Amino acid sequence: MKLATWNVNSLNVRLPHVMKWLEENPTDVLCIQETKLTDDKFPVAAIEAAGYHVAYTGQKTYNGVAIISKLPMTDIVKNNPKFEDPQQRILAATIDGVRVVCAYVPNGQSVDSDKYEYKLAWLSAFHDWIKEEAAQHPQLAVVGDYNIAPEDRDVHDPAAWEGQILVSDKERAALNRLLEIGLTDSFRLFEHPEKTFSWWDYRALGFRLNKGLRIDHILLSAALVKRCSACIIDRVPRKWEQPSDHAPVVATLD
Numbered sequence: 001m002k003l004a005t006w007n008v009n010s011l012n013v014r015l016p017h018v019m020k021w022l023e024e025n026p027t028d029v030l031c032i033q034e035t036k037l038t039d040d041k042f043p044v045a046a047i048e049a050a051g052y053h054v055a056y057t058g059q060k061t062y063n064g065v066a067i068i069s070k071l072p073m074t075d076i077v078k079n080n081p082k083f084e085d086p087q088q089r090i091l092a093a094t095i096d097g098v099r100v101v102c103a104y105v106p107n108g109q110s111v112d113s114d115k116y117e118y119k120l121a122w123l124s125a126f127h128d129w130i131k132e133e134a135a136q137h138p139q140l141a142v143v144g145d146y147n148i149a150p151e152d153r154d155v156h157d158p159a160a161w162e163g164q165i166l167v168s169d170k171e172r173a174a175l176n177r178l179l180e181i182g183l184t185d186s187f188r189l190f191e192h193p194e195k196t197f198s199w200w201d202y203r204a205l206g207f208r209l210n211k212g213l214r215i216d217h218i219l220l221s222a223a224l225v226k227r228c229s230a231c232i233i234d235r236v237p238r239k240w241e242q243p244s245d246h247a248p249v250v251a252t253l254d
Helices: 011-024 044-049 114-136 169-180
Strands: 002-007 029-033 053-057 065-069 074-078 090-095 098-104 140-145 183-185 216-221 228-233 249-253
Touching: 002 098, 002 140, 002 216, 011 029, 011 044, 011 065, 029 098, 029 140, 044 053, 053 090, 065 090, 065 098, 098 114, 114 140, 114 169, 169 183, 216 228, 216 249
Parallel strands: 002 029, 098 140
Antiparallel strands: 002 249, 029 065, 053 065, 074 090, 090 098, 140 216, 183 216, 228 249
8 A cells, every 4th residue: 555645735726736646656545634625625526537535624725634545435534523623634534444544733833822732732632532543443544744843853954943833842742642652653664865854945945955844744553564665755746836835755555
């Protein structure tokens, strides 16, 4: 199984990119974040015409997640049953025996903002729910845009980012709590060049100068770690015209 995650930063704008990427990179399951579409505007017909099943939950202008799959999906769950939230950030489905959770973790805005406190509360409730999912589903993949760079090596300039949003101690601790459930960051199972990132700011030549962060992750349960033979970040779509500011992350599960 090829399992991928990609924050597309508006599916309305990036649908041609998604379809092109899927055609050039045969993928069994693609989890996407920031669709920024209400459900009545979701491009179901175009995706199904390409031979995929799709599940989605969205809202106008912000957030929104979807799972695109070559295989049928069952037991679809929208949002976290342990956290009442009008924002559409979570979608889960079982695909060929693998429980896939697609998540768009809140950004948090700044460490002194109400949105930061919301992010921490969201992550706490997410942990509690994922712990239950892990107990029920030995083959579990929790993927998405986490808006957290796990370590300083996941940041282009740790000194410049120290104490800021996406790298703060509390955010990293929340991510570590997820790992302590029994999940593993699949990217770190393999050797990669230094300064390999999944997100670059549109401003100040962020991508050209590789001023990025690794904030998009595929976390795998122990059973899936045994099946994982590769995990890469595909920078190619970030070079396309009008790209998302994120690149796809892809794990191969044999």
